[in-house]
Amino acid sequence: MSGSTMATTPAEGLTREEARRRIDRLRREIRRHDRLYYVLDRPEISDAEYDRLFAELKVLEKAFPDLVTPDSPTQRVAGEPLPAFPEVRHLAPMLSLESVRDPGEVRKFCERARQALGGRPPIFVGEPKFDGLSIECVYEAGHLTRAATRGDGERGEDVTANVRTVRSVPARLRTTPLAAPRLLSARGEAILPVRAFRALNAELAKAGKPVFANPRNAAAGSLRQLDPRVTARRPLDLVFYDILAIDAGPDLATHLDELRALADWGLKVSPLNRRLRSFEAILDYHRDLGRRRATLPYEIDGVVIKIDDLQARERLKTTARHPRWALAFKFEAREQESVIEDIIVQVGRTGVLTPVAILAPVVIGGVTVRRATLHNREVIARKDLRVGDAVRVARAGDVIPEIVERLPRRGARRGRPFVMPSRCPECGTPTIRDGPFDRCPNRLGCPAQVRGALRHFGSRRALDIPGLGPKTVEQLVKHGLVRSVADLFALKESDLAGLEGFGKVSARSLVRAIQTAKRTELWRLLNALGIPGVGERTARDLAAHFGSLEAIRRADEAALLQVKGVGPAAARGIVDFFRTRANRRVVDLCLRRGLTFVQIAPGRGAAGPLRGKTIVFTGSLDTLSRQEAEALVERLGGRAAGSVGRDTDFVVVGKAPGSKLLKARALGIPTLTEKQLLKMAGGRG
Numbered sequence: 001m002s003g004s005t006m007a008t009t010p011a012e013g014l015t016r017e018e019a020r021r022r023i024d025r026l027r028r029e030i031r032r033h034d035r036l037y038y039v040l041d042r043p044e045i046s047d048a049e050y051d052r053l054f055a056e057l058k059v060l061e062k063a064f065p066d067l068v069t070p071d072s073p074t075q076r077v078a079g080e081p082l083p084a085f086p087e088v089r090h091l092a093p094m095l096s097l098e099s100v101r102d103p104g105e106v107r108k109f110c111e112r113a114r115q116a117l118g119g120r121p122p123i124f125v126g127e128p129k130f131d132g133l134s135i136e137c138v139y140e141a142g143h144l145t146r147a148a149t150r151g152d153g154e155r156g157e158d159v160t161a162n163v164r165t166v167r168s169v170p171a172r173l174r175t176t177p178l179a180a181p182r183l184l185s186a187r188g189e190a191i192l193p194v195r196a197f198r199a200l201n202a203e204l205a206k207a208g209k210p211v212f213a214n215p216r217n218a219a220a221g222s223l224r225q226l227d228p229r230v231t232a233r234r235p236l237d238l239v240f241y242d243i244l245a246i247d248a249g250p251d252l253a254t255h256l257d258e259l260r261a262l263a264d265w266g267l268k269v270s271p272l273n274r275r276l277r278s279f280e281a282i283l284d285y286h287r288d289l290g291r292r293r294a295t296l297p298y299e300i301d302g303v304v305i306k307i308d309d310l311q312a313r314e315r316l317k318t319t320a321r322h323p324r325w326a327l328a329f330k331f332e333a334r335e336q337e338s339v340i341e342d343i344i345v346q347v348g349r350t351g352v353l354t355p356v357a358i359l360a361p362v363v364i365g366g367v368t369v370r371r372a373t374l375h376n377r378e379v380i381a382r383k384d385l386r387v388g389d390a391v392r393v394a395r396a397g398d399v400i401p402e403i404v405e406r407l408p409r410r411g412a413r414r415g416r417p418f419v420m421p422s423r424c425p426e427c428g429t430p431t432i433r434d435g436p437f438d439r440c441p442n443r444l445g446c447p448a449q450v451r452g453a454l455r456h457f458g459s460r461r462a463l464d465i466p467g468l469g470p471k472t473v474e475q476l477v478k479h480g481l482v483r484s485v486a487d488l489f490a491l492k493e494s495d496l497a498g499l500e501g502f503g504k505v506s507a508r509s510l511v512r513a514i515q516t517a518k519r520t521e522l523w524r525l526l527n528a529l530g531i532p533g534v535g536e537r538t539a540r541d542l543a544a545h546f547g548s549l550e551a552i553r554r555a556d557e558a559a560l561l562q563v564k565g566v567g568p569a570a571a572r573g574i575v576d577f578f579r580t581r582a583n584r585r586v587v588d589l590c591l592r593r594g595l596t597f598v599q600i601a602p603g604r605g606a607a608g609p610l611r612g613k614t615i616v617f618t619g620s621l622d623t624l625s626r627q628e629a630e631a632l633v634e635r636l637g638g639r640a641a642g643s644v645g646r647d648t649d650f651v652v653v654g655k656a657p658g659s660k661l662l663k664a665r666a667l668g669i670p671t672l673t674e675k676q677l678l679k680m681a682g683g684r685g
Contacts, residue, residue, distance in 0.1 A: 019064045026057040030073045034167055035174075035266055071143055071171035075164070085157035085224070090136050091185040091663060092244040092643050094150045096321055097304065097328040103283060109305065109327045110279045116312045116325075123308040124276040125255045126285040127241055129328055131299040132191035133220045135163065136244060137267075140662065142173040142180040149223070152460070153321075154643070162223050165232035166190070168239075170266040178264040181249030183662060186267060188240035192219040193297045196235045214367050215299045237298070240267040247666035254308045275308070282329070290331050302330035333394035335404060336369075338362040340389050343374065343418050347426045349452025350532060351440040355380060355420065357391075357403060364395045372401040377420045378436035386415040424448075443530075445582050450484060451477050453530055457485045461536050462528035463517040464627060467510040475499050485528075486589035488514050518594045521631050522549060525595070529587070531577045533570030541565045542574075549587075549597070553578045598631045609680045610638030614647055618661050619654030621674045629674075632681055644669065652677050 014022065030053055036042050054073065061068045068075070100106060113122035134150040147163035148156035163169055173180040192200070197215040204211045212218035222234040243258045252258050256275060263269050272289065276282050286303050293300060306326040307313055313325040342358040355374040362369050372393055374380050383406055385391065390407040423430055424440035426448040431438045440446050443453075451473055458468030465488075476482040481495050491514060496507035526539035526549075534542070545563045546552045552574070560571035577583050615633045617626060617640070624632065629652070630640035644651060644663045651664040652672045664671060 014060075014063075016064060016067075019060055020067055023057065023060050023064070023067055026053060026060070027072060029053060030057065031170070031172075034073065035170070073171075075171070084226070085159060087151070087155050088146065088148050088158045089155050089658070089660070090148065090153075090244065090643065091138060091183075091660070092645070094134060094136060094153045094156070094187060094244065095318060095323050096153065097326055098322040099302070099328040099330050101330050101332065106282060106305065106327065106329055107279050110282070112316065112324065113307050113312065116307070116315045117309065121277070122312070123254075124282060125259070125306045125308050126274045126276045126282065127304045127306070128270055128272045128289060128296075128300040129302040129304045129330070130189035130191050130239060130270075131214075131216045131301045132189040133216070133223055135159070135188055135190050135223070135238060137163065137169065137186050137188065137238075137240075139173055139180070139184040139186070141182060142175065144169065144171050155460075157224070159223050161228040162225060162231040163190075163238070165228055166236045166238050168237050168268045174264065174266040176264075178250060178261055180265055181246050183245065183247035183666060184243065184249065184265070185245040186240050186262060187242040187244050188238045188267070190219050190223050190236055190238050191215065191298045192222065192234065192236055194299065195297065200234060238268065239270050241269065241273075241304075245663060247663060253310060255306050255310065256308055258310075276305070286329050286331075293331065300331075302328055304328055333402070334364050335392055335394040336362045336364045337407060338369070338391055338393050340385060340387055340391060340403075343380075343385075343387055345421060345425050347424060347440055347446060347448035349449060349456055350530060351424075351443055351446065351449050352434075353420060353424070353431060353438040353440065355418065357385070359391075359393065359401075362393060364393065364401070367395065369393060369395070369401045372403050374403065376436040377438065380418055384417075386418055388412075388415045441580060443577065443580060443583050445484060445586075447477055450482070453485055454482065454488070456530050457488070457528045458517075459528075461524075463520055463524055465510075465513050465517045467506070467513055471501065472510070484586045484589070486586045486593060489518060489590060489593035489595065515594075516625075519596050519598065520627070521634075522547075522597045525549070525590075525597070526552070529577070529583075532573030533567075534574060538563075538565050538570060553584075553587075598628070598635070610636040613638040613649040614641050615639070615650050615652060616641050616644050616648050616660055616664070617652045617654065618664075619657035621652075621654040623678075624674065629677070632677070636680060 030050075033043070033045060033050055033053070036044055057072070058074050061072065061074055100109075110122065110124075113124070114120070116122075136146075136148050136150070136156065137144060138146040144160070144164065146158065147160045147169075148158050150156050164171060173184070192215045194215055197212065197218050200218055201211040212221060218234075219236060222231050222236055225231045240262050241259070243252070243262070246252075250261060252261060259269050259273060274285055276285055282303075282305055289300065289303055304326060305328075307316070313323070316324040318324060338359045338361075340357045341360055344356050344358060346354050346356055348354060355376070357372045357374055359370055359372060374385060383403065385403065385406055390409050390412075392404045392407055394402050394404050420438045421431065424442065424446055427440065427442050427446040429440050429442040429446065432441055433439075440449065443449060454468065454473040454476070455470060457463055458465035458473075468488075473482075476491075476499075479499065481491065482488060491511055493504070493507045493511050496502045496510065502510075521543065523536070523539040523543035526534055526542055527536050541563050542552055542560075546555065555574070557568070557571040557575055560566050560574055561568065566574075578587075610633060615638050617629055621629055633640045638649075641648065644660045644667065646667060648664070648667075648669050650670050650672050651660060652674065653661055654674060661671070
């Protein structure tokens with residue numbers, strides 16, 4: 001290694017201007033060495049020489065505290081413990097990827113790409129699929145201003161203080177050889193190298209603390225520390241692979257252009273990324289990384305294949321959950337042998353009875369596996385699985401344990417064939433057969449289903465009841481305070497007294513949140529009820545088509561099949577749900593206890609002043625909650641979206657607006673005040 005060209009200079013005797021120049025030089029030099037070491041893996045100086053530079057900078061900043069800036073290298077490990085992680089909305093949706101293992105599915109993907117290019121042979125980019133925690137980093141005017149976990153894809157947790165401690169993440173973008181954009185939202189994966197993971201677990205075990213199951217959990221746990229100083233002590237890395245949003249940046253025509261730009265701006269990208277020109281090249285890339293997988297310094301569980309041409313991506317677009325222009329081509333799961341010690345049956349939120357194998361503990365890919373789902377009675381019969389059998393166990397997708405097959409043992413006596421129970425193990429209700437599944441029909445009265453139903457009922461895309469988390473739900477059901485979702489609307493503050501974690505303030509907050517949720521949109525209730533086959537999109541379609549709950553309750557299968565997006569299975573599930581007496585009783589009780597709707601008559605919004613317009617909200621409004629504002633937009637014929645894009649027509653700006661306002665201005669999108677929106681509602685705008 002070559003030596004440092006900068007000698008240590010004491011703070012004494014320096015003027016403020018001399019100190020400022022020296023501090024600027026030190027910061028530039030330290031940033032350069034950080035990039036060489038953490039991003040390019042090409043260190044030029046020894047650790048001792050680096051430490052001397054860093055120590056000198058600390059001395060100068062201590063002597064001239066007014067010269068300290070947030071992006072100084074010394075500020076990476078600063079910060080006091082946080083009380084909690086606030087929730088933030090991403091600049092653009094962070095979608096998940098469709099995952100396949102069958103090369104035939106990859107071939108179909110290649111053919112879709114060729115069609116999107118008008119018959120021209122497509123070019124792809126292959127990337128390692130990191131097994132870590134997906135992170136969005138936002139840079140404004142070249143400075144890191146926010147970092148957030150993926151969360152539900154629309155919103156995530158603000159972990160900016162922790163990400164600032166990750167050495168491979170620059171606090172300020174490089175401006176050469178490529179000028180930094182005014183706004184950049186970049187997506188990457190936070191990972192913990194395997195060697196660091198093992199050292200961390202050894203340290204935790206020595207201290208008598210619980211160890212992490214795998215590097216992914218360790219990375220997630222390290223980034224979600226409320227004390228950034230804990231995160232700073234763990235050698236996390238962050239590798240970037242996508243641009244979510246950009247403003248005033250260079251013209252980028254391909255994904256490879258994006259990756260080069262990210263690297264030019266100082267963000268770490270994988271050296272294993274490859275340009276791939278054919279289906280055969282994709283297979284070769286997949287095989288190559290599969291062979292090298294065990295020798296890599298970090299965990300990967302497959303490869304990601306993306307269409308390189310960004311305009312072709314626009315033509316392919318996305319589904320509600322996945323981009324059509326990218327695919328995760330997974331490796332085969334890792335496997336071990338074990339023995340089935342017992343088979344138990346669990347009841348899920350929708351009433352499906354799921355058999356679960358209790359296994360002799362076995363370690364697969366660094367994770368101790370003790371149970372594996374058996375899915376349903378047909379899977380058990382097809383694999384002929386019984387208590388006492390030796391089996392081969394895999395972690396499907398390197399995550400979910402699954403029994404691959406039974407291993408015959410010569411001379412061993414086998415147990416009796418397993419039979420699914422005829423009654424629900426939670427409530428004793430006779431079960432019904434639904435194809436290969438067994439289901440408890442006591443949808444809103446079975447304790448197991450009630451717990452799951454309550455969690456779903458209060459979730460963000462249902463009735464959105466803050467404070468109704470898993471622990472609260474468990475206590476409400478355990479203490480008999482809630483036997484169905486309707487009982488939520490009868491809860492009083494005094495009912496919560498004495499429950500773990502509840503004082504006067506928290507009890508009042510939960511009750512108020514529940515009372516607020518009584519006034520809701522019809523689609524939210526339909527989604528909240530957990531009707532088989534009805535998710536958010538179908539719930540919205542049903543509400544728009546029928547306009548009232550009563551009309552949906554009376555509808556037969558033929559009427560339901562007229563609704564866009566409702567197929568035979570969903571139509572049958574809706575009819576069966578409302579035919580079940582217990583379900584009708586609970587819904588009626590919700591209505592008697594004050595549940596009301598912001599009604600939209602069939603087709604009413606189609607001719608409104610916002611017909612066909614996409615509206616985004618930023619900041620807090622004076623008179624409307626976000627839920628009420630979005631409902632208003634739909635009544636006016638528009639669509640409320642969560643992020644600003646080129647298809648956005650207006651951005652409604654409230655108090656303390658976020659980065660969506662900046663992006664709207666950059667794209668030239670008109671803005672509205674809440675007052676202007678309300679004028680539209682009155683027909684005067």
